[in-house]
Amino acid sequence: DVKVTQSSRYLVKRTGEKVFLECVQDMDHENMFWYRQDPGLGLRLIYFSYDVKMKEKGDIPEGYSVSREKKERFSLILESASTNQTSMYLCASLGFGFYNEQFFGPGTRLTVL
């Protein structure tokens, strides 16, 4: 059974803290994605990576960075968390090819106080 796992389901942090969200996939997929999900706004792409050490900005990269040192792991970093980054964060992976679908992790609900 294919799997995308995220390090935490729920996380509470304070303003100004550095926050790491980890995502691991076991499907040997080339592409990995980080989205944030907010009510009424759907999924918005933060960053994606199409290979190890490669990354592309999505629609809302400000305030975030990413790291992909190994193929199976994609980390999202909030350098200095702010209250407007309180959200649900979803990780996804995608194999090579046009017909494939993304596989999603269970999400991390982050609250920044």
Next chain:
Amino acid sequence: AQSVTQLGSHVSVSEGALVLLRCNYSSSVPPYLFWYVQYPNQGLQLLLKYTTGATLVKGINGFEAEFKKSETSFHLTKPSAHMSDAAEYFCAVSGNTGNQFYFGTGTSLTVIP
């Protein structure tokens, strides 16, 4: 550029009634279309996808969708709603690079007993 529009952010149906969730897309290339479902506090999971071939696509849990190129639509239907269908539904189209997805803003389905 690709984009997805989901008409109706909230849809309510009675148990046993027809479910119809609307999705229209814009794409400059032949689209690959997807419907995902998200249950509360979970990630997204694939319901069905259209790539090529038959325009009526059957998915899990009794859902199906029809690709209509002339109407640029990919509406999701289910003949008889069940209480367990209550969830958020997202329509998505993949980009022409094969590794970019564009999501609609989602439709929340409520099933009334």
